[in-house]
Amino acid sequence: MGEPARRLDTIDVAPGFTPADADRLNARYTGVDTATMLAELLTGELAGRIGLVSSFGAESAVLLHLVAQVDRAVPLIFVNTQKIFGETLAYRDELAERLGFIDLRVYRPDPRILAARDETGLRWSYDPDGCCGIRKVEPLRRALLPFDAWISGRKGFQSGTRAALPRFEIDEGRLKLNPLADWTKADLDAYFAEHALPRHPLEAQGYPSIGCAPCTSKVRPGEDPRAGRWRGWDKVECGIHVANQGDEPVF
Template structure:
């Protein structure tokens, strides 16, 4: 393992330094377990300087369970876009209680942005990229301002732009940890079973990946869990993983 005591706070480093540090950590952690990767993120940055970002979607409980086993006080950021299913909001509250999470921060879009850019609440249809930006990307940037790194639940088996994600990468001057990059569907199912985790209420109805209501449909294929997201459009990502947060 590399020296985990040398990394400076984000305010004192450059994207180039972060890229080098991410490469060193990737080399160290590429074969590590999700719990080992999360624990390394905490050692590297400190518990109060790293956040886990969760949608509280259909597979989110697995990552949250692993995190809670490492430290249930790690901050969790939840983007409450204003378009979420009521089932997702209820599931968030259920998992907070089930896992004993103690620092879940629900972040909403700015009212001024919504009034200016989406007064009729139909931006999701006319310009979904801009809708995602004001409801997800901009709120995430605000939410991550106090942190030097973040943890997310992307997996290579989801395909597309996610097929080759590393375990650790640079996100501007922040470190970005992908502890489930190598995790299979079978391993996720095992975490659910062993942890006796509740399922998302919409999973049984064929919603294999759940985002905002207007842009989420039932999946067209069990092999492509994200096939119900932005169905009929070329769009496959909301932007929080394709635009830098710093």
């Protein structure tokens, strides 16, 4: 007798990847250059299972270029919080077009949640965690539903909270790739120069890390590159990259 028939309406809720998979990949790609790693994974184990998430910030062009050299059809996800600098939106369109991505997916906050939780649009001024939950975390969760894995542009040098960043980790049952985890600022600058990549227009004005307009300020010489994010608040991450998040974004 053959195997019992499977119900076609059964939903597979098993995680696509486990911590053991992250450990396996971290060990496998130790010492392997980023371009080679991405080429192997995007055309092999992760083909058709992964999305590329980009803020189109000051350093985003490097990772976008690396992925585009392998597969321009990788879905490119951008969360428009509706508080984004106009310069970032223009830079997004310029880079996506220039690098040839064919599947740019833009996600926005749920208008029903905004109406209920941020009717005035000023939640950022008194509850930045709640604002990020509504405008960043919730839309990204929707964006990632079709994928088992996703690519993040985080770098270890960006802040103290990212210093021990691994190349692979598990986030809510998905494999998260941090291909630039061990890149330095000098590495990024050299890559920009080598490939003549355009810079974000706000970088030259003193914004080395660029998020939403109300919560991003210029960084003074000698400060942490992310010092201009949520200045004056005890907050260093938007919530997308916080480990052990709950089942729902913080509203």
